[in-house]
Amino acid sequence: MRIVKTIAEVRNQVKAWREQGLTIGLVPTMGYLHEGHASLIEASHRDNDKTIVSDFVNPMQFAPTEDLASYPRDLELDSKIVEEYGGDLIFNPEPEEMYHKNFSSFVDMTVLTQELCGLSRPTHFRGVCTVVTKLFHIVKPDRAYFGKKDAQQLAVIRHMVDDLNIDIEIIGCPIVREPDGLAKSSRNIYLSESERKSALILSKSIFLGMDMIKKGETDCNIIIQAMKKLIHTEEFAKIDYVKIVDCETMQQIEKIDRPALCAIAVYIGKTRLIDNFFTEDI
DSSP, X not given: OEEEOSHXXXXXXHHHHHHTTXXXXXXXXXXXXXXHHHHHHXXXXXXXXXXXXXXXXXXXXXXXXSSTTTSOOOHHHHHXXXXXTTOOEEEOOOHHHHSXXXXXXXXXXXXXXXXXXXXXXXXXXXXXXXXXXXXXXXXOOSEEEEETTSHHHHHHHHHHHHHTXXXXXXXXXXXXXXXXSOBOOGGGGGOOHHHHHHTHHHXXXXXXXXXXXXXXXXXXXXXXXXXXXXXXXXXXXXXXXXXXXXXXXXXXXXXXXXXXXXXXXXXXXXXXXXXXXXXXXX
């Protein structure tokens, strides 16, 4: 397993693998890897001959008030996880390698990015689309792997690939949870001991929504209000959003009469956490 810092090194390695007729999987990450990322690497290793993991805290997807400077980083830990789960190469560039001083080209999207996280993070998905497009052009993988925890991001990437005719298969992988239900996230490290306990209210509300649908409830407002009521019982929790949207458009729906996504974002103290479920997975 190698770690490289430059685009040229990645392209040279990819060229050598392609000359051998090998398939390539890409796992885009911002590093500080956990079991959720490991499941993506493992899936790529299973499906492809070679796996590249990008390990890059992308400044373009952070607003000035967000946690770019404090976002956790640990390349040594990341390297161990990548190697353990079958990754072959880590691409760990500096920001200057990805965005030269005169950089002025962006990939943007409408509609899908205007709901959910796009409302409170209006520049976020432009940063995501731009960096992922660059990674696709650099690596030219056969397949790319994204976690379903970032459900809106997954929908945006799939739509972008379709819109721009990018010849890559996008694979969505299930949410990985702690034994007590909390969704794995690099930002969980920000939580104090008491906040960590409070954060369980996210998964509890998700499981409540799932159970209501299992029992036949189809009115989105009834489900949302029940989930909000539960979240409000936790004093450290502040709701950003609780919404049910169409899986393809990310636009809100009133009734579950099609494949839908129920997504939540909640602040636990100063830490913003997300969780979700797809109705098709119930």
